[in-house]
Amino acid sequence: MLPFKLIWSDLYDLNLGDHVFPSSKYRLIREKLLATQLASAVDFLEPQPAEDTDVLLVHTADWVRKLKNGTLAPREIARMEVPYSPELVRAVWLATGGSILAGRRALADGVAVNLGGGFHHAFPGHGEGFCAIHDVAIAIRKLQAEDAIARAMTVDLDVHHGNGTAWIFARDSSVFTFSMHQEHNYPFEKHPSDLDVNLPDGCEDEPYVRLLRENLRHALSTFRPDLIYYLAGADPYREDQLGGLALTLEGLRERDRIVFATARDHNVPVAVALAGGYARRLDDTIAVHAGTVQAALQTVVEPG
Numbered sequence: 001m002l003p004f005k006l007i008w009s010d011l012y013d014l015n016l017g018d019h020v021f022p023s024s025k026y027r028l029i030r031e032k033l034l035a036t037q038l039a040s041a042v043d044f045l046e047p048q049p050a051e052d053t054d055v056l057l058v059h060t061a062d063w064v065r066k067l068k069n070g071t072l073a074p075r076e077i078a079r080m081e082v083p084y085s086p087e088l089v090r091a092v093w094l095a096t097g098g099s100i101l102a103g104r105r106a107l108a109d110g111v112a113v114n115l116g117g118g119f120h121h122a123f124p125g126h127g128e129g130f131c132a133i134h135d136v137a138i139a140i141r142k143l144q145a146e147d148a149i150a151r152a153m154t155v156d157l158d159v160h161h162g163n164g165t166a167w168i169f170a171r172d173s174s175v176f177t178f179s180m181h182q183e184h185n186y187p188f189e190k191h192p193s194d195l196d197v198n199l200p201d202g203c204e205d206e207p208y209v210r211l212l213r214e215n216l217r218h219a220l221s222t223f224r225p226d227l228i229y230y231l232a233g234a235d236p237y238r239e240d241q242l243g244g245l246a247l248t249l250e251g252l253r254e255r256d257r258i259v260f261a262t263a264r265d266h267n268v269p270v271a272v273a274l275a276g277g278y279a280r281r282l283d284d285t286i287a288v289h290a291g292t293v294q295a296a297l298q299t300v301v302e303p304g
């Protein structure tokens, strides 16, 4: 039995059909964790969908209504770059409930992993880049509203800049936004995070992990959050179809270990959300995400 919880629902699938976003990944990650005996059935918690009142802590009433009623304009669907369906809406409300639950469980256990979510390109009044609502921002606002936390940090290591996160928390001094991403990639307008590390095309393991270690240590010793949300995108991988960095599978595992170990050294719990991952071989994306769970376990059981 794991010393922390994995949060997952079989309704996380975004119902995208033949799309570069492999929305079957959520189910496949769970199957891999079970098949490799890294986790067992008792380690998984099923989330409830977020309440609409929670979603409204971040999003406009107009956007929430359009998503729920299926009344988005064609240009709004085009901007999301995913087909609209009631299943998509159900999935992102559930994934948001999952990120809220991951935050609560991380506060109790030190770590929790939502095997979904990380929709960091969603803005209050529109969606883009495969993201309809911003689960992590909603979770932070929800945990703040119920006084579970005062200050939070987002550590966004998806290959793409966390533009929605940066925009939502731009004038909120209680949330520190840290994004490390490929500079010359989507989104081309990057609203400034509190800390942005812009990486050159083709960045490899060694400079990546060095920059991560230095910047995360510095951010954590100056800001001191009550909780980190770690967006563990699998797309900095060298074989990613939508990414232009050159991390290896081992480099990505080291990235995860650095996040969990640095947070532990500063006594800050970590809630994980998955974010992107578009490797040419779907098995590699699954391996990167499963590796994040493994790295969390290693950091918990091998302190120091």
Ligand SMILES: [Zn+2]
Binding pocket: 158, 159, 160, 233, 235, 275, 276, 277
């Ligand atoms: Zn991404």
